[in-house]
Amino acid sequence: MDIIIASFLEDSIxxxxxxxxxxxxxxxxxxxxxxxxxLIKKLxxxxxxxxxxxxxxxSVGVKADANIPIISxxxxxxxxxxxxxxxLDSASEASSHHGSKKEHHVIDKNKFANPLPxxxxxxxxxxxxxxxxxxxxxxxxxxxxxxxxxxxxxxDQLRPGxxx
Amino acid sequence: MKFFGLLSVIIVGFLLLSATxxxxxxxxxxxxxxxxxxxxxxxxxxxxxxxxxxxxTAVLADYRGYDTMFETVVIFIAGIGxxxxxxxxxxxxxxPKNQVGDEGAGLLARMTCxxxxxxxxxxxxxxxxxxxxxxGGGFQGGVMLGASYILLAxxxxxxxxxxxxxxxxxxxxxxxxxxxxxxxxxxxLVMGSEFLNYSALDSxxxxxxxxxxxxxMLAVEIGVALTVTAIMxxxxxxxxxxxxxxxxx
Numbered sequence: 001m002d003i004i005i006a007s008f009l010e011d012s013i014x015x016x017x018x019x020x021x022x023x024x025x026x027x028x029x030x031x032x033x034x035x036x037x038x039l040i041k042k043l044x045x046x047x048x049x050x051x052x053x054x055x056x057x058x059s060v061g062v063k064a065d066a067n068i069p070i071i072s073x074x075x076x077x078x079x080x081x082x083x084x085x086x087x088l089d090s091a092s093e094a095s096s097h098h099g100s101k102k103e104h105h106v107i108d109k110n111k112f113a114n115p116l117p118x119x120x121x122x123x124x125x126x127x128x129x130x131x132x133x134x135x136x137x138x139x140x141x142x143x144x145x146x147x148x149x150x151x152x153x154x155x156d157q158l159r160p161g162x163x164x
Numbered sequence: 165m166k167f168f169g170l171l172s173v174i175i176v177g178f179l180l181l182s183a184t185x186x187x188x189x190x191x192x193x194x195x196x197x198x199x200x201x202x203x204x205x206x207x208x209x210x211x212x213x214x215x216x217x218x219x220x221t222a223v224l225a226d227y228r229g230y231d232t233m234f235e236t237v238v239i240f241i242a243g244i245g246x247x248x249x250x251x252x253x254x255x256x257x258x259x260p261k262n263q264v265g266d267e268g269a270g271l272l273a274r275m276t277c278x279x280x281x282x283x284x285x286x287x288x289x290x291x292x293x294x295x296x297x298x299x300g301g302g303f304q305g306g307v308m309l310g311a312s313y314i315l316l317a318x319x320x321x322x323x324x325x326x327x328x329x330x331x332x333x334x335x336x337x338x339x340x341x342x343x344x345x346x347x348x349x350x351x352x353l354v355m356g357s358e359f360l361n362y363s364a365l366d367s368x369x370x371x372x373x374x375x376x377x378x379x380x381m382l383a384v385e386i387g388v389a390l391t392v393t394a395i396m397x398x399x400x401x402x403x404x405x406x407x408x409x410x411x412x413x
Contacts, residue, residue: 019187026180034173035170068299125303
């Protein structure tokens with residue numbers, strides 16, 4: 001039994017813990033959106049849900065031993081590597097035909113995190129802010145006309161037999 | 165209701181968790197997302213083609229320019245929508261008299277804000293202008309600049325912040341940001357290329373095709389920052405006063 005649990009931990013949870021966290025966060029948000037009665041609490045659930053999706057995307061773009069996707073010009077290590085590359089380039093250029101130096105500028109793609117999920121999530125955050133702001137405005141208007149933000153009380157007032 | 169909610173959440177969570185065993189491991193360099201041709205192209209070619217070391221900014225403002233343009237439009241529409249939903253003109257709800265006159269925070273908060281605000285705004289401008297070479301860009305810098313005006317409104321009252329950034333000015337700035345972005349795309353059209361294809365601008369911008377793309381990204385990010393700043397402050401001022409824009413929090 002212990003071995004089964006240990007192997008489950010080792011195979012399914014430890015290498016994929018980011019997915020476990022995103023699912024748990026997402027379900028917290030979904031539960032709040034489904035069951036909470038207060039409109040503001042529903043909005044908080046929606047924000048948690050969006051954050052979980054952002055976490056999923058950004059964690060998919062992670063590479064082991066990679067840095068942020070910004071090419072550094074000031075690191076000393078990079079300078080040394082550049083110099084070595086250029087030496088090699090000039091040697092190979094001298095022996096072979098004339099080529100442009102740009103093509104020999106090699107970038108190891110495993111040294112940089114995947115920039116694409118970051119870009120997508122930057123726009124997702126923007127959409128999240130816009131929807132949250134608009135939803136808050138609408139719920140403020142709802143509070144203005146019903147005097148409450150509780151969903152069941154609003155439904156009571158909307159019912160044909162309800163007052164007003 | 166609570167029980168069915170919990171039940172459906174547990175079922176959905178179980179399905180999602182059982183699907184994670186097909187997902188790539190954490191930090192896997194050879195996962196489909198990380199080894200795909202698109203992201204590899206961005207990492208390897210961005211600096212060579214655009215002279216912009218920050219790949220996120222380059223992809224955001226150049227390769228995915230349409231996406232970012234309409235993202236800015238989304239923010240603009242959300243701000244307009246909040247104004248349409250909330251803004252009320254005239255005084256149909258009069259303010260209680262005891263609330264008038266004690267706007268803003270106490271002395272310590274005011275002094276701290278007056279010391280800190282110039283640096284926040286300077287840093288926000290740095291984030292916008294240096295977004296090519298360090299983490300940053302139009303959205304981030306715009307939010308910081310908008311937050312500095314919100315801080316001003318919280319410390320000195322909304323009237324003081326409105327004297328710097330009036331409602332008319334927020335709307336003009338929001339529209340101006342989109343105008344800069346779209347106008348830059350139209351400029352590319354006029355120069356004889358596709359919409360938002362910045363490499364057509366190398367004849368009017370200094371430094372060759374690559375630097376033309378780099379400079380164009382800066383112009384576009386400034387447009388984004390203007391819109392985001394204006395809409396952030398407009399959202400705050402409308403939400404905190406129920407659309408009356410008279411007295412904030």
